[in-house]
Amino acid sequence: xxxxxxxxxxxxxxxxxxxxxxxxxxxxxxxxxxxxxxxxxxxxxxxxxxxxxxxxxxxxxxxxxxxxxxxxxxxxxxxxxxxxxxxxxxxxxxxxxxxxxxxxxxxxxxxxxxxxxxxxxxxxxxxxxxxxxxxxxxxxxxxxxxxxxxxxxxxxxxxxxxxxxxxxxxxxxxxxxxxxxxxxxxxxxxxxxxxxxxxxxxxxxxxxxxxxxxxxxxxxxxxxxxxxxxxxxxxxxxxxxxxxxxxxxxxxxxxxxxxxxxxxxxxxxxxxxxxxxxxxxxxxxxxxxxxxxxxxxxxxxxxxxxxxxxxxxxxxxxxxxxxxxxxxxxxxxxxxxxxxxx
Amino acid sequence: xxxxxxxxxxxxxxxxxxxxxxxxxxxxxxxxxxxxxxxxxxxxxxxxxxxxxxxxxxxxxxxxxxxxxxxxxxxxxxxxxxxxxxxxxxxxxxxxxxxxxxxxxxxxxxxxxxxxxxxxxxxxxxxxxxxxxxxxxxxxxxxxxxxxxxxxxxxxxxxxxxxxxxxxxxxxxxxxxxxxxxxxxxxxxxxxxxxxxxxxxxxxxxxxxxxxxxxxxxxxxxxxxxxxxxxxxxxxxxxxxxxxxxxxxxxxxxxxxxxxxxxxxxxxxxxxxxxxxxxxxxxxxxxxxxxxxxxxxxxxxxxxxxxxxxxxxxxxxxxxxxxxxxxxxxxxxxxxxxxxxx
DNA sequence: TATGGTACTGATAGCGCTAACAGCTCATGG
DNA sequence: CCATGAGCTGTTAGCGCTATCAGTACCATA
Numbered sequence: 001x002x003x004x005x006x007x008x009x010x011x012x013x014x015x016x017x018x019x020x021x022x023x024x025x026x027x028x029x030x031x032x033x034x035x036x037x038x039x040x041x042x043x044x045x046x047x048x049x050x051x052x053x054x055x056x057x058x059x060x061x062x063x064x065x066x067x068x069x070x071x072x073x074x075x076x077x078x079x080x081x082x083x084x085x086x087x088x089x090x091x092x093x094x095x096x097x098x099x100x101x102x103x104x105x106x107x108x109x110x111x112x113x114x115x116x117x118x119x120x121x122x123x124x125x126x127x128x129x130x131x132x133x134x135x136x137x138x139x140x141x142x143x144x145x146x147x148x149x150x151x152x153x154x155x156x157x158x159x160x161x162x163x164x165x166x167x168x169x170x171x172x173x174x175x176x177x178x179x180x181x182x183x184x185x186x187x188x189x190x191x192x193x194x195x196x197x198x199x200x201x202x203x204x205x206x207x208x209x210x211x212x213x214x215x216x217x218x219x220x221x222x223x224x225x226x227x228x229x230x231x232x233x234x235x236x237x238x239x240x241x242x243x244x245x246x247x248x249x250x251x252x253x254x255x256x257x258x259x260x261x262x263x264x265x266x267x268x269x270x271x272x273x274x275x276x277x278x279x280x281x282x283x284x285x286x287x288x289x290x291x292x293x294x295x296x297x298x299x300x301x302x303x304x305x306x307x308x309x310x311x312x313x314x315x316x317x318x319x320x321x322x323x324x325x326x327x328x329x330x331x332x333x334x335x336x337x338x339x340x341x342x
Numbered sequence: 343x344x345x346x347x348x349x350x351x352x353x354x355x356x357x358x359x360x361x362x363x364x365x366x367x368x369x370x371x372x373x374x375x376x377x378x379x380x381x382x383x384x385x386x387x388x389x390x391x392x393x394x395x396x397x398x399x400x401x402x403x404x405x406x407x408x409x410x411x412x413x414x415x416x417x418x419x420x421x422x423x424x425x426x427x428x429x430x431x432x433x434x435x436x437x438x439x440x441x442x443x444x445x446x447x448x449x450x451x452x453x454x455x456x457x458x459x460x461x462x463x464x465x466x467x468x469x470x471x472x473x474x475x476x477x478x479x480x481x482x483x484x485x486x487x488x489x490x491x492x493x494x495x496x497x498x499x500x501x502x503x504x505x506x507x508x509x510x511x512x513x514x515x516x517x518x519x520x521x522x523x524x525x526x527x528x529x530x531x532x533x534x535x536x537x538x539x540x541x542x543x544x545x546x547x548x549x550x551x552x553x554x555x556x557x558x559x560x561x562x563x564x565x566x567x568x569x570x571x572x573x574x575x576x577x578x579x580x581x582x583x584x585x586x587x588x589x590x591x592x593x594x595x596x597x598x599x600x601x602x603x604x605x606x607x608x609x610x611x612x613x614x615x616x617x618x619x620x621x622x623x624x625x626x627x628x629x630x631x632x633x634x635x636x637x638x639x640x641x642x643x644x645x646x647x648x649x650x651x652x653x654x655x656x657x658x659x660x661x662x663x664x665x666x667x668x669x670x671x672x673x674x675x676x677x678x679x680x681x682x683x684x
Numbered sequence: 685t686a687t688g689g690t691a692c693t694g695a696t697a698g699c700g701c702t703a704a705c706a707g708c709t710c711a712t713g714g
Numbered sequence: 715c716c717a718t719g720a721g722c723t724g725t726t727a728g729c730g731c732t733a734t735c736a737g738t739a740c741c742a743t744a
Contacts, residue, residue, distance in 0.1 A: 015471075015494055017700060028724050033702065041721055058492055063469040064415070065700030068406045068729045072702095083431040092425060096452070105466065108450050110438070124447065127405040129357075150400055152357055236637025266637045273639055295578025295608045297615050359730060370694050375732065383691055407730030410699045414732095 016059045025053035036061055067129070076318050077125035077133040078106045081113045081203075085235075085260070086290050087307055088136070091158065094311020095134065102319045104131060113202040119144045126151050132318035138163035139204045154321045156314040159305070160205050161329050170313045170328045174205045177303050177332055178212030181257065181285055184301075184334055186216070188342040190255035190283050192225045193217065196242045196267065197259030199229035206259045209287060213257060226250040230263070239266020247274075254282055261286035261293055264300050268339065272297060284339040289332075299337035306330040358401045367395035378403060409471070418660050419467035420448045421477040423455045423545075427577075427602070428632050429649055430478070433500065436653020437476065444661045446473060455544040461486045468493050474660035480505035481546045496663045498656040501647070502547050503671050512655045512670045516547045519645050519674055520554030523599065523627055526643075526676055528558070530684040532597035532625050534567045535559065538584045538609065539601030541571035548601045551629060555599060568592040572605070581608020589616075596624050603628035603635055606642050610681065614639060626681040631674075641679035648672040 018029040025032065027046060034040045035050040042050075053059075067073045078095060080088045095106050107130070109121035119141045125133065126147055132154040138161075140148070148155045148166050155167035162175050185193060195213065197206055217223055228246050230238040242263065246253060258264035264286025271278050278284060278298065286293075289304025313328055336342075363378075364371040369388060376382045377392040384392075395401075409415045420437060422430045437448050449472070451463035461483045467475065468489055474496040480503075482490070490497045490508050497509035504517050527535060537555065539548055559565055568588050572580040584605065588595060600606035606628025613620050620626060620640065628635075631646025655670055678684070 019700085029700090030702080030725080031723060034723090037702090039702095041723095043722060046722085058488055060465060060468045060489060060493075062471060062700055064406055064410045064471055065729090066702070068410050068731085069700075069702040071729065073406070083425060083434060084428070086426070089425040089431075092452075110434075123402060126402045129404060129406060146400055147402060151402075234633040234636040236634050238637075240637055269637070269639055291576040292578050294576040295580075295582055295611070297611055361730085371730090372695080372732080373693060376693090379732090381732095383693095385692065388692085404730055407699090408732070410701085411730075411732040413699065 016057055017062070020057060021050065021054050021059050024057060025049045073129050073131055074104050075128060075130040076104050076106050076315070077109065077122075077128075077130045077135075079109045079111060079118060079121055079125070079133065079135040081111050081136055083108075083110055085262070086292070087288055087305060090307040091136075091311040091314075094308040094313075095315045096311075098312050098315035098319065104315075104319060106134075106315075113200055115139075115141050115144075115202060119147075122147055132156070132321070134158055134314045134318065136160075137204060138165060138169065139202075140166075154318050156317050158310050158314045160208070161327055162208050165325065165327060168314075168317045168322075168326045168328075170310050170317065170326075170330070172306055172310075172330050172332050173212075174208035175212035175215075177287070177305075178209035178214075179216040180212075180334060181209075181287075181303060182213045182216035182220075184336070184340065185255050185257070185283065185285065186220050186222070188279075188283065188340050190340075191222060192250070192253045193222065193255040193257060194226035194228070194246050194250060194253045195224050195257050195259070196228045196239070196246060196263060197230075198263075199231040203259075209259065225253055235260070235262035236266040236269075239263030239268075240270040241266075243267035243270045256282065256284050258284070258286045261288045261290045261300060261302055264302070265293060265296055268296060268298060268300050279339045279341040283341060289335060293337075298339060299335075301335060301337040301340045303332045303334050306332055358399055359404070362399060363392065363396050363401050366399060367391045415471050415473055416446050417470060417472040418446050418448050418657070419451065419464075419470075419472045419475040419477075421451045421453060421460060421463055421467070421475065423453050423478055425450075425452055427604070428634070429630055429647060432649040433478075433653040433656075436650040436655075437657045438653075440654050440657035440661065446657075446661060448476075448657075455542055457481075457483050457486075457544060461489075464489055474498070474663070476500055476656045476660065478502075479546060480507060480511065481544075482508075496660050498659050500652050500656045502550070503669060504550050507667065507669060510656075510659045510664075510668045510670075512652050512659065512668075512672070514648055514652075514672050514674050515554075516550035517554035517557075519629070519647075520551035520556075521558040522554075522676060523551075523629075523645060524555045524558035524562075526678070526682065527597055527599070527625065527627065528562045528564070530621075530625065530682050532682075533564060534592070534595045535564065535597040535599060536568035536570070536588050536592060536595045537566050537599050537601070538570045538572075538581070538588065538605060540605075541573040545601075551601065567595055577602070577604035578608040578611075581605030581610075582612040583608075585609035585612045598624065598626050600626070600628045603630045603632045603642060603644055606644070607635060607638055610638060610640060610642050621681045621683040625683060631677060635679075640681060641677075643677060643679040643682045645674040645676050648674055 018032050021032045022029040032050050034042050035047050111118040111121055122144050134156045136159050138157050157165050157169045159171045161169050161171045162173050226246050228242045256267055268284055276282055285301040287303055289302045293300050360371040360374050364374045374392050377384050377389050453460040453463055464486050476498045478501050480499050499507050499511045501513045503511050503513045504515050570584045570588050610626055618624055627643040629645055631644045635642050
């Protein structure tokens with residue numbers, strides 16, 4: 001499947017440099033540099049000449065050289081565990097939204113919830129000397145923490161505030177979120193409560209939600225009547241399967257708390273298909289407040305994680321670089337939907 | 343919400359350079375450089391000394407300087423329209439999978455389906471002199487094409503092959519995919535067929551699918567009995583709404599072809615909730631083969647877009663940089679699911 | 685012993701750009 | 715008439731690293 005083929009570039013010789021533009025337009029490299037960056041005064045005719053020459057040649061500046069010379073890099077590293085669960089893309093949206101107005105540019109790195117991978121990603125990113133770093137979570141390897149702490153740039157840890165930030169932090173308390181959901185469930189009169197979640201030792205936020213959840217249960221003299229974990233595969237499908245398993249194993253269960261909305265949605269579809277009375281016979285709740293839920297036949301109870309706002313605030317911290325370390329706590333709201341009675 | 347605050351770094355003075363490591367370990371900068379890059383011969387004791395000094399100091403190399411000096415950058419630009427529709431994250435997975443073994447690193451840029459934005463992203467990326475570029479689609483502004491063509495690096499346009507690639511291309515024929523789906527639908531005996539899709543003038547691939555689809559219809563003497571477009575919002579919800587609208591407006595419609603699985607899933611849920619006989623009274627089909635569908639009560643007919651494989655092949659082209667321009671066509675398989683009768 | 689190689693280390697010269705400063709020209713005002 | 719400064723342009727000196735070449739020491743071979 002090969003085409004006759006022209007090489008990628010009809011390059012006369014080397015790749016273009018400032019010198020080429022400077023020669024083509026008859027001014028010094030410095031003047032070209034000034035024009036191309038809109039910095040300092042350049043007369044209108046000169047500016048025109050330069051711009052035209054640059055355009056004609058198809059010159060693209062070399063930021064590597066520029067960054068080295070100016071000691072300035074307009075990049076912001078963003079380190080997240082995954083792109084495929086709908087929550088981080090929304091955080092990215094918030095970040096881009098704010099950064100767009102500042103000349104800064106996000107660069108994403110994905111860790112797949114692996115601490116060593118995270119360390120490698122952080123190292124790699126720092127080696128490009130970014131203007132700031134945004135990182136999901138508060139749990140990192142000691143080496144990661146050390147690198148970040150001494151990078152001399154603003155660091156924002158996002159999503160979570162239950163812990164000890166390196167520098168800035170923006171997020172919600174997942175422990176509190178879990179507790180709050182448990183309280184709402186108990187208040188609605190449910191007593192036989194099960195938890196269904198991901199089998200991910202490094203999803204600290206899900207873990208904290210569960211901790212908070214159990215804490216509130218035990219304060220009410222209750223404990224989980226069942227729990228079920230999964231890993232990999234289609235979350236929606238897993239939600240169905242896990243729900244089936246729990247209902248089978250613990251037939252008198254009356255509430256299912258899911259660690260995320262996707263498996264919750266699967267569970268909801270399953271319960272409805274089984275003809276179970278939701279929320280009368282059994283209640284359901286998820287976490288995240290993903291948009292997807294709007295399209296379901298019944299609205300799953302959930303808590304939004306303030307993702308957009310977290311992204312925005314984190315980006316703002318990078319852009320403004322306050323000298324004082326800030327911790328911004330956001331407060332998710334419980335959306336009862338149609339799957340908690342009352 | 344301000345903490346007592348330590349500044350981000352307890353920096354003694356400047357940020358570390360090779361010179362610091364070289365002084366701390368008593369060898370030349372060059373030797374340190376060799377150790378840190380595993381290049382050339384360095385005696386074991388020297389290597390140890392250097393590594394220890396680097397670790398103790400917390401040295402992180404400056405890739406900017408390194409890249410400038412060596413004229414080599416281990417970055418691959420990846421330009422995609424969106425992160426939020428599940429298809430590109432999977433392409434990214436394929437890319438990372440292959441790149442991981444090569445020392446190359448993907449850098450993602452998002453265009454939101456805006457050609458001007460794409461041009462800006464490409465310019466920005468090229469200014470970092472990456473080792474290659476992977477770009478979704480074959481439609482770009484003339485300036486974009488020109489920049490890419492003369493960048494002198496491997497360029498891979500992905501997803502689509504119905505057009506004229508700049509250099510390499512890996513993808514499927516969306517026109518053919520649309521045609522194929524139409525043929526299957528007609529063969530199953532459906533005759534009153536409607537299309538439901540996104541209102542996005544720059545989603546050329548969806549447009550090509552529709553073109554192929556209509557082409558096959560008209561070859562069978564048919565034409566669409568209705569069409570409905572949406573933009574923004576929860577795709578699942580929009581799917582429900584659009585489906586309701588079409589069923590309302592064109593009650594005798596017997597097939598709904600959706601431009602993506604997400605709205606298709608919404609439509610399916612709606613039809614089931616209405617108690618419609620699927621696929622007897624009405625058939626449905628989407629496009630993409632997203633994992634999500636596995637969790638639905640009934641399996642939506644779809645065609646997978648070979649996303650993982652596209653990512654892999656694109657990355658391989660970048661890594662191997664064949665001098666001949668390659669066009670690799672992949673062939674999606676039709677998954678009839680439970681929503682086309684027959 | 686001369687010769688050549690191998691293993692290792694260092695000195696030098698940039699990579700392509702920008703910060704900082706040094707000019708030059710011309711208008712203004714004392 | 716010169717002093718002053720604004721407006722514009724050029725010169726110089728790196729930014730922190732790596733390619734390249736030039737050693738030095740030591741061993742093996744002829």
